[in-house]
Each structure stands twice: as structure tokens, then as C-alpha cells.
Amino acid sequence: MAARGGLLVLVLLLLVSAVSRSFGLYFHLGETERRCFIEEIPDETMVIGNYRTQLYDKQREDYMPATPGLGMFVEVKDPDDKLILSRQYGSEGRFTFTSHAPGEHQICLHSNSTKFSLFAGGMLRVHLDIQVGEHANDYAEIAAKDKLSELQLRVRQLIEQVEQIQKEQNYQRWREERFRQTSESTNQRVLWWSIVQTLILVSIGLWQMRHLKSFFEAKKLV
Amino acid sequence: GPPRVSLPHGPSFRGGPCPARDLAHPSAAAGRRCAPGPAPPEGARLRAGGPEAALSARLRCHVSGRRGMGGRALCALLWLLQAGRAGGAELTFELPDSARQCFHEPLQRGLRFTLDFQVITGGHYDVDCSVEDPNGKTLYQEAKKQYDSFTHRAEVTGVYTFCFSNEFSTFSHKTVYFDFQVGDEPPILPDMSHRVTALTQMESACVTIHEALNSVIDSQTHYRLREAQDRIRAEELNNHVSYWSVGETLLLLVVSVSQVMLLKSFFTETRATAGVVST
Numbered sequence: 001m002a003a004r005g006g007l008l009v010l011v012l013l014l015l016v017s018a019v020s021r022s023f024g025l026y027f028h029l030g031e032t033e034r035r036c037f038i039e040e041i042p043d044e045t046m047v048i049g050n051y052r053t054q055l056y057d058k059q060r061e062d063y064m065p066a067t068p069g070l071g072m073f074v075e076v077k078d079p080d081d082k083l084i085l086s087r088q089y090g091s092e093g094r095f096t097f098t099s100h101a102p103g104e105h106q107i108c109l110h111s112n113s114t115k116f117s118l119f120a121g122g123m124l125r126v127h128l129d130i131q132v133g134e135h136a137n138d139y140a141e142i143a144a145k146d147k148l149s150e151l152q153l154r155v156r157q158l159i160e161q162v163e164q165i166q167k168e169q170n171y172q173r174w175r176e177e178r179f180r181q182t183s184e185s186t187n188q189r190v191l192w193w194s195i196v197q198t199l200i201l202v203s204i205g206l207w208q209m210r211h212l213k214s215f216f217e218a219k220k221l222v
Numbered sequence: 223g224p225p226r227v228s229l230p231h232g233p234s235f236r237g238g239p240c241p242a243r244d245l246a247h248p249s250a251a252a253g254r255r256c257a258p259g260p261a262p263p264e265g266a267r268l269r270a271g272g273p274e275a276a277l278s279a280r281l282r283c284h285v286s287g288r289r290g291m292g293g294r295a296l297c298a299l300l301w302l303l304q305a306g307r308a309g310g311a312e313l314t315f316e317l318p319d320s321a322r323q324c325f326h327e328p329l330q331r332g333l334r335f336t337l338d339f340q341v342i343t344g345g346h347y348d349v350d351c352s353v354e355d356p357n358g359k360t361l362y363q364e365a366k367k368q369y370d371s372f373t374h375r376a377e378v379t380g381v382y383t384f385c386f387s388n389e390f391s392t393f394s395h396k397t398v399y400f401d402f403q404v405g406d407e408p409p410i411l412p413d414m415s416h417r418v419t420a421l422t423q424m425e426s427a428c429v430t431i432h433e434a435l436n437s438v439i440d441s442q443t444h445y446r447l448r449e450a451q452d453r454i455r456a457e458e459l460n461n462h463v464s465y466w467s468v469g470e471t472l473l474l475l476v477v478s479v480s481q482v483m484l485l486k487s488f489f490t491e492t493r494a495t496a497g498v499v500s501t
Contacts, residue, residue, distance in 0.1 A: 023309070023311075024309055024327045024328050024329075024404070025309075025311040025325055025326070025327045025402065026325070026326050026327075027323070027324065027325050027326065028324070035315070036315065036316060037313050037314060037315050038314040038315065038316070038397065039314065040314070040446060040450060128311070128313075129311065130311075130312075130313065150425070151424055151425055151428065154425070154428040154429070154432065155428060157432065158428065158431055158432060158435065161432070161435040161436075161439065162435065164439070165435065165438055165439060165442065168439075168442045168446070169442075172442070172445070172446065172449070175446075175449055175450075175453065176449070178453065179449065179452065179453040179456060182453065182456045182457050182460050183456050185460055186456065186459055186460040186463055189460070189463045189464060189467065190463055193463070193467040196467075196471075197467075197470065197471075197474075200471065200474055200475075201474070204474065204475070204478045207478075208478060208481070208482055211482055212482065212485065212486075215486055215489075216489070219489060221489070
């Protein structure tokens, strides 16, 4: 009896926790609006994004889960502006991608709604959660799959964290090199420009004098 | 579960008895070394999360004594509830000129949250930021800030709003990074059997390392943002130098040629009028 009661409570509270546990942060999105987020990540890093949409229901005067027909377009661009993910998901979705080049990746969301009456002048509420790298790991799943104890799982987490730190350090080195190249290029350009400017000035001055001299000689003024 | 290593009492251990924390709650350990003592009284604080922590600790201590499915089930869902409280979001987005973007987060009373933000690119690298509680009271309002950190304990249960505004700027888009952390770190695993026992030295060391690595990752994020800011500024400078050198070359040529033309035109007119006068 206690077991069954406990099970029921477990199921109920699991449902409650599933709702309260879901990503809390949300923002409002217009119908044709496109919202983009930037993630600067090293290469070979996994990114998992979860989103949930809600639509304003005038009758209940509250935000209710969106109709199944309403979907969201998710587009992910890599640092070279190449599309690495472009898919349409439902009103609730989860997208995953792994970066193959280090740099700024752009994640853009916009709704696929073409019927303007669907939003009825209101806004779409989008709950979003993006997890990068080590935070994207599901430790409960890893523990179950590899049958790890608490301590082993904690050590596994530490290993993942350290690997993430290493990747970020390598990325930092690459970025610093690019920064240095940019600065050296600026330095070079300034140097060349000052030399060229001096030469141009001198040559223009000479040309001006010669041209005017020949002009005045032709006009018999000199 | 794994066998517990009993720690010797003695001069090598400082501090009092270990509170009833376990591996699942890293924020509680904070690297303190302690000797395993008697089980703490019910209601002992497990996490610095506020009154909820004490309440759940009491419940947990109470049900862990129960045998059977009911007790374990209750423990599982208490873990789930607790795990649901902590959270956070770290996002970087572009704020167009004369725009305002708001984000909302539902929070429970007693939770501590921290909002860090930094402007990465655009204009003078500043943005207006404001944080409001569910009743509309302004908790934080700053104008034209480049970066800041705001911590607050939620007094009211409801939806908290924080907004970034670029309305004072007419043409510069800003890229803003923000990190909104709520509560404490959630436990790594559902753990029902070791709730009331003390940490072993190994576990305590692991938790210390985990927290140190968290702070390393935070530092890395900070340096990454600063580096991005400087690098983008350097790239803009490079572009400006290019445009300026080409522009100035053209300007020089145009000005010098037109000077010569103008001068020539003066003397040509005078000649013509002089010719007219003489005849």
C-alpha cells in the first residue's frame, strides 16, 4: 500500500518537476522577428539547445503551449558564415550540433508562422536553454550506461572539465595569433601608407611646379 | 554504494564534524577537511540555497530512515525538485540600435541569483541594464555600463525581468554577453542512500577540484570576452586604416589637379580680358 502510494506520488511529482525543471529563461518573439545568439566556441565542441514555445491565449489571458502546427526554424552558421544546421522543429524542440571550426557560431531562431492571425497581435514566448561543451553532458545517463559510482562519476566530470579547459586554451592561442596578425598588418599598413604618402606629396609637388612653369612659359609670363 | 573509508581522528584534521553533505552537493563542501562525526540534527542546512534547503534536508533525513518503495520514491522526487530549482543561462546576442531586449526568468522566493553582463562590440561598448522583480519594483538600474555584476536574493516568487537597452544609440549595434546564474549547482546524480553520511577525503578532494575548475572556466570566459573585445577593435582599426589611406590618396590627387586647373583658369581669363582691353 505504501509502495503504491509512493509510486503515485513519485509519478505526480515527476510531472511537476518536469514542468518546473524545464529551462526557465524566456523572451518574447514577434511573428516575423528573428533572434540570433552567438556562441564563441573551440572546435569539436558539442552544443545542445532546447526550446519551448508558448502562445498567448486571449480567452484564458495567459500563455498556453503553442499549437502543434507552429514550428520554429533553427539555423546555425559557423564562423565562415556557412550554414551547418538549418531545420524546422515543432513548437518544442531540441537541436544539437558539433563545431568543426573554432570561432563565433550564430544560432538563429524564427517562427514559421505565415498566418498573421495566429499570433493575433501578441507575441510568442520562447523558453530557451543552450548548453555548451561539458555542460551538455547528461551525467545520470553516463552513470547508468557505464555503471559508475558517485566518485567515479565525479572524476569523469573532472576529466571532461579539464578537457574543456584544454580546448579553450588552444582556442585562446589561435585567437591570440589572429589578433597578433591583425595588429602586425595594421602596423605594416600604417608604415607603408606614410612612405607612400610622402612620395605622393613630393611627386605631386614636382608635377605641379613643372606643369605651371611650362604653362607660364607658353603664356610668355615667365 | 562504495565502501566508506573511515577517517582517523587526529591532529591532521581541522574543523569540526562533517555536516551531512555528500558528493552530490559540491557547493557545500568548499574544500573543508573535517572528521566524520555523529549525524547532524534534523533540519541542518545542506546547501546555502535558503530556507528550501533546510526544509528539504529535514524531509530527506526523515524519509531516509523509512524502508521500502515509498521512502526511496520520496527521496527521488525530492532530489528532482531540488534539481529543478537551480539553473541559469549564458547567452550572447546582438542588440540593434535604438532597441531594447528583455529576458524573463521565473524564480522562487529565497533563491539567490547573479546577473553578469558585458558589452563585447559596438560604439562605446556600453549598454543600459535594468532588473525588475515580479511586482515591477526596480532592483537594479544602470545606464551606459560596460560590464557589471548584480547579485540579489529573490524576495517574491514570480517572474523576474532583466532588460538591456541600446535606445541612446542611433547607429551602433551592440553585442551583449550575459550570464544569469540561479541558486546553487544541482546535484550530479540522484543519490538516495548516502544522504546523511559524511564525505570521504577522496570525495571532498574531488569537490574541491571541481569548484577550482569552475572558477578556472569562469576566468577563461572573462579572458575570452576581453580578448574578443580587443581583437574586434584591432580589426576595425585595420579596416579604418585601409579606407583612410585609399581615401586620402584620392583626395590628394583630386585636390592637387583641381588646384592646377584653377590656377590656370585665372591666368587664361586675365589674358582674354587683357586682350579685349588692348584692342
